[in-house]
Amino acid sequence: MYTKCQVFTPNNYVHELLDSVSYTEHLYGLKLLENSCGDGNILKEVVRRYIIDAIKQGYSKRQIVTGLESDIYGYEIDKKHYNKCIDNLNQIAMQFNLPNIRWSIFNQDYLFSNVEIKYDYIIGNPPYLNYSEIDKSNRFNLKEKFETCRLGKFDYCYAFIEKSLTELNERGKFSYLVPGSIFKTVFGKALRDKIKCNLVAIKDYKCLDIFNGALVKSVIIILDNSYNKEVINYIDISNKIQFDIEKKSLQEKWIFSKYKSISTKRFGDYFKVSNTIATLYNKAFVIKNIDLEKYKYVINNIKLEESLIKPAYSPKSLRYGKREFIIFPYLIKRGKIIRMTEIEFQERFPGIRNYLTLYEDKLLSRDRDKSCKWFEYGRSQALGLVNKEKLLISTIITNTVLVYSLKRQDIPYSGLIITKLSNSGLSLSIAKKILQSRDFFNYVRSIGVPLNGNSVRITSKDIENFTFREI
Ligand SMILES: C[S@@+](CC[C@H](N)C(=O)[O-])C[C@H]1O[C@@H](n2cnc3c(N)ncnc32)[C@H](O)[C@@H]1O
Structure with a gap:
């Protein structure tokens, strides 16, 4: 399940994440967490900044090693990436001649870890996995543990955000690269309610392809536990505009617009x-790539009764100018749709019945409405x-x-x-x-x-x- 989300942060966004919460100077003694650190793309820059700043502030080598061990924390569930991360961090430390560091980086599931630390900074790019990509047992445990996952089809990253917020100290700052969908999905409501109060800014990269082809649009959210103003600064990076949004104007879905x-x-x-x-099996009902009129409604040597054949449309067929037909197994009397009994259908429309019988097994195994007969559409909606x-x-x-x-x-x-x-x-x-x-x-x-x-x-x-x- 985890390999799907192992997409690591490009360097320029690493800088953006750290700069967004001013992780730049006077860093010694301040605790930072990267809770899904992968190969350490973010942690490498954290460590580099930390060491350079500590040298500038006059700390000794011994003090810097102790500081690295007690100020910087990370979690990575995948052993291979965990090892790579440790190697990468050792390489950075060695550039400053700092060997043998006992890193506080753990090869563990962060979401179910118990460490009693409150952090000054939590910075990351958590795993994004949609509901169907999360194992069943994991889904159950997450629903039990996290409020933001309780309802419906949550994303895995909701749990990371929720747990992070509980681990920030009262001045703690949080900078996280997350999917833009968190502002819009119905099941993201509990998460939006949780982040709203201390949310400082949103940097929206909606037109940019941060992860080189990965199918998500991302935003950086920046929270600060000491910030409780009534506005959020919204920055549309692609279009180079920014403005403040009243928090109270953000209701069900969050809409970012300058204009009322x-x-x-x-x-x-x-x-x-x-x-x-919804037929729930279009292959049986929708007839594509055959001009039925030209072939006098004969298909697979079966003559279909013309009165139950209608023109069929989808946005795609219309866009490409494709002609399609659909079997409409109902009668229309004085504008009303009338359903047939199986016997009536068999007697009046033997051709269509024979044709649909070719797909009978599939039609019977549809997850259809209880009242739908095998030759009808799977849902009675929209009829x-x-x-x-x-x-x-x-x-x-x-x-x-x-x-x-x-x-x-x-x-x-x-x-x-x-x-x-x-x-x-x-x-x-x-x-x-x-x-x-x-x-x-x-x-x-x-x-x-x-x-x-x-x-x-x-x-x-x-x-x-x-x-x-x-x-
Ligand atoms: C999107 S990647 C980001 C890695 C890193 N933060 C970066 O930006 O380069 C997410 C990482 O989270 C790890 N991961 C997934 N579930 C985890 C969990 N429950 N606890 C810790 N790490 C996890 C994955 O193995 C993956 O390496």
Whole structure:
């Protein structure tokens, strides 16, 4: 599990982490912890600064060795990296002719370690592992021990932040390189509540690829236990802007914006944003790369009944102009979706039934809603929205917001659907304009969960909570 997170900090960010909490001079006697030290990329610079400063302050060699042993602490769970770290630190010490140091670096799991020390500095780049990457037994133990991991799908780094904060002394300073998603994810709320009070600054590297291709966007968070002002200094490194943000304005998701919204109309009061239908086995239902009309609805020598075949759409198929079809195993009567019994389905649509039988095993083993029959979609969600005019938008936004208009008979099978509320008073073409506006794009960039490249992920709630100006 740990090899996934062994991505070490490049040198310029090491300097940034240390400078952010002024780990620069008068360091002798101050205790520092690096709780997931890997090969020691951060500790090497810590040790170098410590020795140079101690020499400058006039400490003797013997005093400096004692200081290194009792002021600098580290943890690394992986024996191989632990050994490398010790070698690296010895090399730095030898440059100053300081041999035989008994380093306080431990080859242990930091999260379950018990050392009764309060630190002046905790500096690091902890392991990031998402919930699915954490072993089951570890997940259980972390949920038991850490408040920030108690709810839902936490990231492994939450536990490192929480434990660090309990080990800082009352003037302690903390500088940590963490994933930008901690400000946006639903399950990061408890963590955000914990860090808010003493948070001094956020350095956001959102457009920079710190780890050379690793799929995370990172930020440095800087906390100081002696800081309790009502503002956080937000620094957008990529765009070279900075401003103060009122802590009380940071609620569920943290949005970093200089401007206060003057808009009053909430998108969700006019339009409904929902997930698309979910077949839970698209391979059986969605027909790609075959022009069914051209082949008179014959596939695998089976003639499909045309009335249950609809045009199918996903943000991807629309972007690439691909024509796709979907089997829609329901009847539509006076605008309402009607479910068939198995006998009715067999008698009226023998071709489609035979075709779906090719996938029967897979269809039966789907984790489907209890009431769904084997030949139906796995979830009954969004069926009511199918026979309406709608817009389709992707949950992943990159450089522009692409919004597609779909007709009643069109079936979107991935992305988010936007339909009009009955009392809306605004048309779908207005909704499209709103979603393609600069304001919406900026909002999405500030609220979405950062992904690899330049993309963010948004949810239906994010879109419904957008407030817009008169159109
Ligand atoms: C992202 S790397 C960072 C290493 C170092 N801090 C740096 O910036 O170069 C995270 C390191 O944490 C280690 N690690 C993972 N879980 C740990 C745990 N519970 N206790 C201590 N170290 C751990 C990994 O083996 C890995 O070397």
